[in-house]
Amino acid sequence: SMRQSFTSIRAEVDDAGVAVLTIDRPQALNALNATVMQEVVSACLFLDRNHPTAKVIILTGAGDKAFAAGVDIKEMAAVGYAEAYTSSMLNGWETLRSVRKPLIAAVNGYALGGGCELAMMCDIILASDKAQFGQPEITLGVIPGMGGTQRLARAVGKSRAMEMVLTGARVNATEAVRMGLASRVLPAAELLDEARKLAGRIAEMSAPVVAKAKECVLVAQEQGLNEGLRFEKREFWSCFALSDQKEGMSAFVQKRKPEFKHM
Ligand code: CO8
Secondary structure: OOOOOOOOEEEEEOOOOEEEEEEOOHHHOOOEOHHHHHHHHHHHHHHHHHOOOOOEEEEEEOOOOEEEOOEOHHHHOOOOHHHHHHOOOOHHHHHHHHOOOOEEEEEOOEEEOHHHHHHHHOOEEEEEOOOEEEOHHHHHOOOOOOOHHHHHHHHHOHHHHHHHHHHOOOEEHHHHHHHOOOOEEEOHHHHHHHHHHHHHHHHHOOHHHHHHHHHHHHHHHHOOHHHHHHHHHHHHHHHHHOHHHHHHHHHHHOOOOOOOOOO
């Protein structure tokens, strides 16, 4: 349960159905060590599957400097190839792909390397005016290993992704929004409140319909147009099997606010 004690993240769920997970290693700029990975993944899976009142998950970093300054370099430095390969190093993060509830990254500072990749695994990125995004792996003699070469290229296009991945150059929040990597820049002091507002608006919608909409947009990133359109149409039709579709449409006809039962 969420009562399990975490050592490297904080977790809370509010009455509006918004869960906030905070990576809590500010002294290491929230570097993603094995414990952080295990705790973020297990908290997300728990919230997704066993916590019906949590509707949206916000991921952020403790302190005012970093979302996450990457995978923990001190933990990774001495790993050999055989160990990295046989232990499927960093593969645990891939589990986040199975989370049906929306994930919002509230990027409050550095999102570098694995931190940038973790933000890109989320469905929406909100950036504070202090946010800095980058894939500095090349400067460490490695390449991005948590989806950076793939998701960054899809998010910002080949040429800009190449520049970032081949040089390690960082982009600030304004540039990130201009490139399409993040949705909005917010003053640092307002970032979490705005993320909660956004999450709260989504939390009012029908949870199964939100999950369908999320899955369809992800298919647009992962598959071709023909498959995507076919997938979308089936998901669209399937909404008519839900009581929330009847509620949403009859509320419109009756000129009242819908009250979704999330089923
Ligand atoms: N890992 C471990 N510790 C870190 C990390 C990190 N990624 N980032 C920062 N820290 C630590 C620092 O070592 C320092 O600790 P200490 O006080 O013990 O020396 C503390 O956090 C504070 O950092 P700085 O003193 O460096 O703070 P500055 O404000 O001077 O600089 C920077 C901030 C620019 C963010 C700087 O810390 C930095 O460059 N960090 C590393 C960024 C980076 O290269 N990230 C990518 C890591 S690699 C990765 O994420 C993916 C690898 C994928 C491989 C796939 C294999 C399968």
